[in-house]
Amino acid sequence: MCINKVLSDIITIMDKPTNTEKEFLDKLKLLTKSKDKWEFAIDDVATGLSEKYSSAVTAKVLWLLGEMGLKYPLRMQEHIGKIANYLENKDPKLRERAENAIGRIGRADKNLVLPYLDRLMQMVEDEADNVRLSFVWAVVRIHSAGAIRITEKALQDYM
Secondary structure, three states: OOHHHHHHHHHHHHHOOOOOHHHHHHHHHHHHOOHHHHHHHHHHHHOOOOOOOOHHHHHHHHHHHHHHHHHOHHHHHHHHHHHHHHHHOOOHHHHHHHHHHHHHHHHHOHHHHHHHHHHHHHHHHOOOHHHHHHHHHHHHHHOOHHHHHHHHHHHHHHO
């Protein structure tokens, strides 16, 4: 298949309204492979941070927003708060994905995620092992001296 046809299909698909989760996931899969379209698709992808979608869809959206945020951190600014809200979700997979997204965005521009560091630091005490592991990963990605200092203290308190 010609690359121009694929890109044309992606633009067409992202412009159509989505009625089902499968359609939205199909859009995300196409978009994942077309990084040159990411900058202009961030807002559309962020619409997946909605209670109308299942945890599986939301997890994919959080992952993709993290990837997009690594490449286009400033375009993510208005969505970081929504991502951070998932740090308090009952589903450990969504908490983990939110941490990863914040870590990726923070790696690109730590100043964007500094307002959310206190909430992120609470994840060191999470009941789920994978969430605590993702917490460490995210903080290391952010590379903030303050985040590392807070993490060291939190880990000492936890132990």
